[in-house]
Amino acid sequence: MTTAATPPSSKKPQNVQKEDAMWLQKELINKNYMELATARAENRKVSATFVPGNLNELLMCFDFARSLPETNALQNGMRKKSGKFIMDAEREGQSEDVCTYVKADLGMMQGGEIGPTGDPLPTPDVLLLSYTGCFTFMKWFELIRHKYGCETVMLHVPYQGEGKIAPNMRDYVVRQLKDTVIPTLERISGVKFDIDRLREYMKESAKAEENLVRVLQSAKNRPSPIDGYFGAVYYIGPIFTAFRGTKEASQYYDVLRSEIDERVRLGKGPVTPDGDMGEEKYRLVVEGPPNWTSFRDFWKMFYEEGAVVVSSTYAKVGGLYDFGFRHDPDHPLESLAEYCLGCYTNLNLPSRVDMICKYIEEYQADGLLINSIKSCNSFSAGQLLILREVEKRTGRPAAFIETDLVDPRYFSAANVKNRLESYFQMVKQKRGAMAGAH
């Protein structure tokens, strides 16, 4: 379901424009793959966990090298490797109906311990199964455990069915952390848990989170200095994955924030792969994950038309920082629990609708675009009702496109482009009609 994007090569291609922070982000992600590649040689244990509600600070307390399976799948998607992996997994008995992240991951593992970068990616020593907001995660790790015998520790994060975090939900997560998760991680890693070490990491997390929010909210400016969807997947990369809680992440977000502040000062729009974006014509909110196999082509369909995404729900799957959550070193376990419980896909549908409407108002967006992902029922089931509700409440037009995460068979460029062009025309007409009415 989620994410950390980085382009395939570690060298700067001449035909791709990026902010310096984007290059720095890429280095961080590649560094993590190198840590995983050398983990066995350095006698380090390897953990795997999912992005939404991941407990990176906690895993660092046990010196694990940290793998994130969705990130591996999307990296393989961007490198055009996922199609083969998915078909390999289907040949091994996986249904064509199910999540392609799972199949891309299983297909990769079937091919041996080689990761997206071509470097070794060891089979994890422990699977930390926190299935925040996605039932498929549970089956995903059961499948890996079944095939590779990896030890698995469950962290059950209750769903916000009533649109709020009840005290018993938080207590339940904390009890699991204390009595199940931490003892298991101690045993597997051989490292004793030190809560002060956790607090130190969480202090760094909070610093980075503060800067990330500043960057994401910079899109309230006109023109927006960032793209809050395509660009944001670079910005959320470190904090949603193996770097939240590290000093490197804090430095990254300092650099990023300075860059974006400067773009605001200069009145510049976002940097796209083809350089600075031209005139900002449309401001959109996007719901749903991106397509990774044609990521750059997909983005181009927006910036070529002068469309910028000012906010996206996808950039919140790893935490709702813009609604105030910060990791709290004074209450470390309770704060980790709140973090897990608060991720976007753990919200009920009414909360998701409220959030999107709020974004449309606060970011002065022209409308909502839903990118519905075949693989991801957690996001997709109910999106057509979200669309209706948001249109009804905001009066702004909404549109619906369908793609997939990492299965290239489900990205039809012509269809998507047609729909987007029609949508932009609709936005223009609606704007004209509203101007005429005043």
Next chain:
Amino acid sequence: MKTVPPVNEIVERCQTLFDDLDFNAVKQWKAAAPGRKAIGYMPVYVPRELIHAAGMLSVGILGGGDQLEVIQGDAYYQSYICRIPRSTIELGLTGRLDCLDGMLFPSICDVIRNLSGMWQLMFKDKYVRYIDVPQNYEDAIGGKFYVDEMEILRKDLGELRGKPITDEELNASIAVYNENRKAVRERNAYRAAKPWQAPTSEVYLVLRAGMVLPPEEHTQLMRDYIAATDAVPRQRRDNARIVINGSFCEQPPLNLIKSIEMSGCYIVDDDFMLVTRWLLDEVPANGKPLEELSKAFLHRSASTAAKYDAKREDKGQYLLHQVKSGAAGRVVFAAPSFCDPALLERPMLQDVLAKHKVPYTAFKYAENTGQMAPIREQSGTFADSIKLWSAA
């Protein structure tokens, strides 16, 4: 002495209840006394004892089947989402579920989970609750959470009826459902022993009647069915004994069950309507009711794809037990299209079966699947191969 009606009358009554997409049985039950309320629930499990203790009727909502034309419901879902939520929305939007005062959406998958939020948005005058169940099986951790969740439901239902639900009421309801589960086990045992006397196309309807009848009445109905069918000997065939797996949520059309049987299979166990036998044995009805329900859930409940297997070696054990206890030796995986839990679970179960040398076959269906010939051919070939090549 009570006279048991003939088996065809019992089956006919169950068929009528099954066909009635307007839930007239629920309406009649409500009309029989002033102030009665009914609460709907979706698969795979809710603690129905709490609804019963509130004096309400629990109503299993399993989609619209193959007789409901889905028009509005399709507008709410993409083509790659299973069918049960769209037909359930159709039932709601066409007023067929107006007789329900509330809906419970259990923790089973992302689609049903999100449907709970859709219901909150679309049917604002109804009580709606997502029922989360623990995936941690320690009494002090997952058990505590589950008891807390049930306390909330108990309080809500108490408010809905205007009076708190007492422990005594809950214990009385546990006893009622213990009896119902016992009758379900008797039904299962009878079918496994004499599948020619209790074809699953009938047994299914009798179980399905429990989705709309009060449990006391349903318990009697199941016992009447066994007595009635046992009284009329039927022809025994040389059929292959199989277990069906994967149909725990969206239901197959009745014709699909009949087609499998007609192709030469005796279905001796399945996972239809697991709510009726989720708790595997008697729940003590004289203790702290919610704690007892929690313990039964954590330590003595059925296994299905929506439930986490805490240990790798647990995977497939429940299915193997079904195969063994039903003397089946064969499995037919029949899962709804786009059912993530069932379809992701299937390769693991197949692997376990292969290791135990249990033959299997697999196909997908939708609740409105109309073409049975391919399924009949597949299950028929499977049954024939068993009969021809099996060492047994």
